[in-house]
Amino acid sequence: MMTLSIAEARATFSKIVDAAETTHERFDVTRNGRRAAVLLGADDYDALMETLAILGDSALVATIGAGLAELDAGETVGIVEVENAMRRAGRLRE
Known part of the structure; x- marks a missing residue:
């Protein structure tokens, strides 16, 4: 998992979306040095939601x-x- 500031994520947004989609890499996005969001590909998100539904x-x-x-x-x-x-x-x- 790669960590990026909001500014870095904004500047490279298209590239990190492509990477999340094609390589299944996840990105932590930080604000003022604190983790604020996670970006992951849609397929990975769907799989995570399905796993949570099964485990629930x-x-x-x-x-x-x-x-x-x-x-x-x-x-x-x-x-x-x-x-x-x-x-x-x-x-x-x-």
Whole structure:
């Protein structure tokens, strides 16, 4: 993460927006030497908001944990079993 003053950010705004978008770099922007804002790319912001939404849903977090425990225990099915289940459910077309 790079730290810039407001003046530096203003002078190079187009460049730092490009960098945030293409390299996923984040920029701390300071005012009077204190951190005032953070600039990050829109995709990174969206991913952060999605992660917060998931972590804020305790039922979903529990479901993910249960799924990871099943993986650790080797409780998995292969593609053939998935295809057969989808055929039985009428969800797979030949």
